Amino acid sequence: MSAAALETPIYLDHHATTPCDPRVLDAMLPWFTESFGNPSSATHRFGWAAEAAVEDARERLARDIGASDSREIVFTSGTTESDNLALQGVVRAAGGPASGHVVTSAVEHPAVLDACAALERDGCEVTVVPVDGGGRVDPGAVAAALTERTRLVSVMAANGEIGVLEPLAEIGAVCRERGVLFHTDAAQMAGKLPLDVGALGVDLLSMCAHKLYGPKGVGLLYVRERSPRIRLEPLLYGGGHERGRRSGTLPVPLVVGFARAVELCLEEMPAEVERITALRERLREGLADGLPDARVNGDPERRLPGNLNVCIPGVEADALIAALKDVALSAGSACASASGEPSHVLRAIGLSDSAARASLRFGLGRSNTPEQVERVVQRVLEEVGALRERSPGAGRRLSGN
Numbered sequence: 001m002s003a004a005a006l007e008t009p010i011y012l013d014h015h016a017t018t019p020c021d022p023r024v025l026d027a028m029l030p031w032f033t034e035s036f037g038n039p040s041s042a043t044h045r046f047g048w049a050a051e052a053a054v055e056d057a058r059e060r061l062a063r064d065i066g067a068s069d070s071r072e073i074v075f076t077s078g079t080t081e082s083d084n085l086a087l088q089g090v091v092r093a094a095g096g097p098a099s100g101h102v103v104t105s106a107v108e109h110p111a112v113l114d115a116c117a118a119l120e121r122d123g124c125e126v127t128v129v130p131v132d133g134g135g136r137v138d139p140g141a142v143a144a145a146l147t148e149r150t151r152l153v154s155v156m157a158a159n160g161e162i163g164v165l166e167p168l169a170e171i172g173a174v175c176r177e178r179g180v181l182f183h184t185d186a187a188q189m190a191g192k193l194p195l196d197v198g199a200l201g202v203d204l205l206s207m208c209a210h211k212l213y214g215p216k217g218v219g220l221l222y223v224r225e226r227s228p229r230i231r232l233e234p235l236l237y238g239g240g241h242e243r244g245r246r247s248g249t250l251p252v253p254l255v256v257g258f259a260r261a262v263e264l265c266l267e268e269m270p271a272e273v274e275r276i277t278a279l280r281e282r283l284r285e286g287l288a289d290g291l292p293d294a295r296v297n298g299d300p301e302r303r304l305p306g307n308l309n310v311c312i313p314g315v316e317a318d319a320l321i322a323a324l325k326d327v328a329l330s331a332g333s334a335c336a337s338a339s340g341e342p343s344h345v346l347r348a349i350g351l352s353d354s355a356a357r358a359s360l361r362f363g364l365g366r367s368n369t370p371e372q373v374e375r376v377v378q379r380v381l382e383e384v385g386a387l388r389e390r391s392p393g394a395g396r397r398l399s400g401n
């Protein structure tokens, strides 16, 4: 075994999750032990302190995403729950699935696509609009899909596999004009690029803490309160927490950490966008120099700073990832990689099965350094060379796909 394999791998999987920032952990710690109250306990100061902390976090988070009222923030367990609450909650509150119609895109996270499939089983009509070769949804195609039964349009802010940014403001304008609600899954965009629900015309927005250097297990759904006021049928019934929209005792330390994590992202965003974009460009150039036949998947310009998804013809991404023991990488969504199926996102942008299997995703983030990027370029070139030597001709056979 090489010495490199024994060291902590270089983490390049920031789309799957991120480490909790120590400053976030510091903010959370007192709320586990000293100030452990239940924010719903209204009869003593333990409860009051917890409630004040939650409401402070709610106000800061509302401000950070451009919401006008902290009551528009519903805390959840993460983006999966937020997506389900948005889709199922809107459709079930508006006459039920049997009379409804939902429009979404072909590149959504399974949390959205599978929630749509569940609604479809209950009689809801679902239209999945395609994307172009760069992975972008055409706002005109969304407009063309709308009917008088459409309850909701759900299109993600930024894709977790190919990093592509969707035209949210344009889709928001289409929805606004036609009087249809617009939901976006912003799990990948939040904390990485500016986000303003007012400017984007978004009515519901999902995000979570663990993709932006906060703790796992907490997320939020932004739900517009005024013009229009949105009615939601809850997924969880119980004590009527979150104004009846999500029952269950709030995880106070996680909520406090979530607000701190978003704040740190916003403070550091201008510098981080520049720094991480430069790292990503260096990675892209280094790979392009050594592998002239490699291609970038997804729109080259309109993408997350930290995302690079490349197809290396003739190389099985799974084999390459396994060989790169000193780099923590994945081919695509952690949620889909267990299935062994080629990525639905890469298929949606027109890649063949073999090209999709030859694609891997680099997810750069806060902890990465220029030295790490140089090392990764060198290691990828080494291992691609070794794999191609083992199966010569594979590259020739597959190129042109």
Ligand SMILES: *Cc1c(COP(=O)(O)O)cnc(C)c1O
Pocket (backbone or CB within 6 Å): 015, 016, 077, 078, 079, 080, 081, 109, 111, 156, 158, 159, 160, 185, 186, 187, 188, 208, 211, 219
């Ligand atoms: C990670 C992710 C999710 C799932 O988020 P959890 O908080 O882990 O449930 C949903 N959508 C997108 C786009 C994601 O990147």
